[in-house]
Each structure stands twice: as structure tokens, then as C-alpha cells.
Amino acid sequence: MVVKTFLEAIHDALAEEMRRDERVFVLGQDVGVRGGVFRVTDGLIDEFGPMRVLDTPLTESLIVGAAIGAAAYGLRPVAEIQFADFIHPAMDQIINEAAKIRYRSNGAWSCPIVIRAPFGGGVHGALYHSQSVEGLFHHVPGLKIVIPSTPYDAKGLLKAAIRDDDPVLFFEHKKMYRSIRGEVPDGDYVIALGKADVKRPGKDLTVITYGLNVHLCLEAAERLAKEDGFEAEVIDLRTVAPLDRETILESVKKTGRVMISHEDTKTGGIGAEVSAVIAEEALFYLDAPIKRVAPPDVPAMPYNGVLEKAFMPSVEQQYEAMRELARF
């Protein structure tokens, strides 16, 4: 298998899906001639032409609104929001239109769109190029939210998202684009949405995470095993909505100790929902309070480098939280 970057895997998924199904097209700011601000759509306009690789105005409501309309017309649009921080002008289109079309039409219509958006911090992007927005959307029924952590997962999950008949938000951690590499098969494969992945088996505690934090937690888990002798099971949610309750509960029932880690701020985040599911369905398997590891509830990612590091999750932070939980 070929080793590819996270970014190349996403590019390949887009290109392969566009070759496979001519209804698939991409639209967004600078996705065409420029090939995307991160170069994810690099070269697509050369292969598929400007009718399937649309450069749009700087208007997120239009990008999503046009995608919804195209989907209603029978196409499979993949819209790109250049930074997740700027997805908010399209909230109405996403929540009031895309998420509700199937319900509103009593199942007569669906909205098969994918909205891709780079998110996340640690890249000196400051207030408006660092946000995690999954917490805002996971409350909304009718939306699926995918956040891959490896090139292999990214390709298989994006293909599944494109083939899904309902709206999918596909968030890509921008720090991983070129820093995370992994083996990616050339051929066509799909990873089912709504299925978490046990990235590292363990018996002593369960660590539930997604996105960039998967890598921090895996590194911390290795250190925990080596230095403290505790084996952490690291679960990559991959799809944060809907949650894979089965995998979560199975692991919790095995270990009895749970840590949930994400880069999004703590209050009302994915960790809160995962905690609630566990408390509701596995209380009598818990041997320790559920621990959430997440940045503080501050309004935005600081620009100052020291403060940005203080905000961002670190391997050290994951390790210490795991160790404390394992020893509890």
C-alpha cells in the first residue's frame, strides 16, 4: 500500500467519487483554479472542468444553499467551507434546510450533501482559523458529523459521506493535513458512518476521542503502558453524530474507567453527550467518575503562541489525565 498524507487521502476520495459518479461535484471558495487554500482540490478542475469544480463567491450561505438546491435537483454536491470558523453564516441553510428536508417532506425528499470544512487549532491560526464547531451541530437531529483521524479513515469515510443520502458535515483537522501519514489503498473502499474504531485495545481504561486528539491519546497511552503499566483502550469515534453507542458501552463495561478527550471546549461538547450515554446505560459498570479532558471554556483560540499552547490539548495532558484515572 502507498503511504499518503491525510490531505492526499481526502483528495483521492474526491477524485475517485467524481470519476465513479458524474453527479458528484465540488463547490467552494478557491476550490477550482487555486485548488483550495490547503490544496485539497488541487488538479480537480483540470480533470473535471469548471462545471464540476465551482469557484464560488465568499458567501457561505450561498455555498451551502446552492448545494442543497443541487441536491434537490438530483446531484451529489460536496461543498467546501474554507474554514469551519466561517460556517456560521450558513447555519440557517444547514439547520433549517438540510437537516430538516427529509422530515419536512415526510421522506419524499432527502438532502445528499457533504459539507467539508477544515477545523482545529495549533497552527497559529488565532480566533477565526482555529475553531472546533462540531459541538454546535451535534445537537441538531438530521445531521451526521464525521471527523476522521487517519488518511485511511478519511478516504473511506468521505466516500461513505458522499454516497449517503442525507447531509453530512465532514470536518478535517487542518493540522493533520500534511503531518499525518498512513497507508491508503488505491482502490475503492467505504467505511460505514456511525462506526467507531478501537485504535488501541486495552483493559484498564477507555479513552474516547476523535480527530487530532486520537494521535495525542495514542502517544500518551504508549507512555502510560511503558511507564505505569496500565493499558488504555483508545476509541476513535470517527463519526461523532450519530455516536457508536455499542462500541463505547462495550469498552466501558470492560474497563470501568472512562476518559473523553477532545479539542473542542468542554461545556456542552461531544464529551458531555458521551458521558450522558454512559451514565444512562452503563452506570453500574463504572469504577471511577467519567473524566473529560478538553480546553477551557474561553471564547476563542488565543493568537499568542504561549497561550495557544496552553489551550491546545497536549500529549502530556492526556498522559497525566489517563494516569490519574488509572490509579483512581
Added chain:
Amino acid sequence: MPRKTITMPQLGESVVEGTVGKWLKAPGDRVERFEPLVEVITDKVNTEIPSEYSGIVVELLVAEGETVAVGTPLAVIETVDAGAEEAPALPPSHAPAPAAEAFGSAIATEPSRAATAAELARAAVAAGELPRGVYSPLVRRLAQEYGVDLRQIRGTGAGGRVTKADVLAYVARREAEAAEARPSAPEPATAVSPVARLERAGAPAAEPVLEPGDQLIVPDAMRSAIARHMSASKQTVPHAWTMTEVDVTQLVALRQAKKDAFQAAEGVSLTYLPFFIKAVVDSLKQFPLLNATWQGERIIVKKRINVGVAVGLEDGLIVPVIHDADRLSIAGLAHALADLTTRARAGRLRLEDVQGGTITVNNTGAFGSVASYPIIHQPQAAIITMEAIRRAPVVVGDAIGIRSVMNVCISFDHRVTDGLYVGRFLQSLKERLESYGPDTPLY
């Protein structure tokens, strides 16, 4: 100002846990170094634990009445003596971010650093915040499934918390012991070590079965300790018992004659017990094998004669010790007894007051008993009771007289000595008790 944690100290060699009896300070109170902070009950003693620091009590982590393992954090104190207790150093600041760190740069991993003292202290406090006797939902469920009394388990989690692993290990050990005992059923005495048998005896076999109207009593720390000690003694020590009758008519007359003056002069009442203890001590000088202990297949004859005196309480029993009782006069013994019994009933005994006994005396006559079969207070070799003094017809010479008589009973460790020796000891004791008279000095 740094915060310090006060932990449950080890009070005595084999003591592994203590019960918080009473907090002497409340959160917000100021406490000086060495000032009593909390009363702790271990087995049978109340003792005051002094604060190790001067400062303000921030938090009490263990509620009154809860039993926790040695080392469990009890309280947090914000110290104020800045000189002695330096603030912990701040963790080293993070290295500045590389100036040219671009989008998509490699994931930076921070250099690992050893946990600072402050972090460890924080962790200890956080762990201690869990009230003792509170178990996780999982531990409670496992305890129910396996029929385990969680108080039998020594926790290995933070602050002595009982974890899932602790419960499962306990169950595994219990099952292993049961398996070990089964094939050896025809010869149980040799197959199972006394220690293993003891441990099993201490652990309840199963969930108690309650019928309608039954009352379930969960024993407190003292009741549990008594149960443990009594079982251990009965199961390891081959008790032998004998009794003799003593004519104490002259002793009764002596006490009657002296008691009012004694009370007036000394401020304590003159009971029969000091006379009895004095006689026991003097006889022990003559028969030292009863002031001994059986330890590890050896007999150790104790030089000091420290007499434990059983004191009945409303809800239990305690045995304070008169150390070096052989050096005290009758009056001295009376004072020592008055002091110990008063403090025992007030729950004010110190640890040393109940340690080091070499023989025990029990005034069972005080509640009307005429014969009793006491259980030896391990690791001592004997326990002696003085029974009720009563008026009875007695053959004196060739006539029958009305005399004051009393039975003396003794249980002794038959590993240490035999009936002949003990019989001679009792004869000696009897002679001493019968030879008290009007001229016996009290001082």
C-alpha cells in the same frame, strides 16, 4: 500559600486503619502545629492526632465515624509559615513555539517532565475528596453479585479506595482458599494454616439472611475489633480453665474498716480490685510462667508485669493496662484503676494505655457472676477473674460458719504451662487473699 494534607497515621505496628471519632477543628479554623486536630479510634483506643502544620483548615476529607486506611488523606491545611513551607516551584514554562510553524507542521510533543510535588499533592487531595465508605457503582454491583462485605477489603486505589480489581482479587483469593480447604476435608487441621483459617473466620461467609422483623446490626469499629480478637484467641489458643474458692472474710473486714478514711484522704474509693491485683502480681513473681506469651513456637517470660483490667462499657469492652503493677502499693493501684476506668468510660484513653499488657484481670463479680470462663487476651498467657463476694456457710474447723467467700477463675494458654503449675499459682493467690487482715498496709 501551599496546601498540606494530613493523613491517617499508623497508630501501632499492626494497625492498618483508623476511625475518625471527632473533628476538633472545622473548616476555616486556625490550627497551630502540634495542636490536636482530630480524634482517631483504632481498635480500642481514642487518640488525638496533632496537626503537622500551622495554618487554616481548608477541608475535612473524612466524615466522623468513617474508617479509613492508614495513609488516607484526612484534612487539607493551608499553611501560613512561609519560611518552613516554600511554595512549590512553578512547572517549567513551555518552550516558545517555533516562529515559522506553518499550517500542517508536525505535531509537536511536549517534553515530558516529572510530576512536581505540587501535582502529587493535588492528586492526593483530589483522591481524598471521595468520602470513605463510598464505593463506585461497579464495586457495589460486584460486591452484591459475589456476596462480598466491602469493609473486609483493603483498597489499593487513590486514597485507599476499593477498586474493581481489589474486589475481584478478593473474590479470587476467597475461592482459592475454599478450593484449598475442600480436598483436605478429612484432615482439616493440617491442611489449612491457622492464619488462613483466621482470615476466613473474619470474612462473612455469605450475605446475612434476614427474616421479617429481624434487625441487622452493622458492628462499629470496637465491636468488630472485639469480634476479631476474641475469634483469633479462641481459635489459636488452647484454653484450659480452673477455679478455686477463697475465703475473703478478713479482706472484707479490712476494706470495711478503711474505706471511708481512704476515700476522704485519697479522693478515690477503695474497692476490692487493688487488693486482688496486688495478690495476683505477687503470685506472678512466684509463678512467672503465667506472665508470659507464646510466640512463634517459643515462650517468652515477660519481665515487666503489666496488668490489663477489663472495663465494661455500655457498648463494648476495653482493657486499659496498669504498667509495672508490681511497683505499686494498694493505694497506688487504687489510683491507677480510678484514673484508667474514668478515662476509659470517657473515651479518653491514649494508645499506650491499652498496650503492653502481660496478664489480664477481670472483675466479673461486679456484675454478680460466681464463675466465668474468660477468653485470653492474646498474646498473653492467662486471664484471671475475681467473682462475686458472697456470704455463705463454710466449714471452719469442725464447725460451720458464715463467711465471705469468692471464686477465682483462670483461663490459661495450655501451650505455655499445665494444670499443676496453675494449681500451685492459684493456691499461692488464695493464700495471699486470705492473709489480708487488719494490719495490711495500704501504702
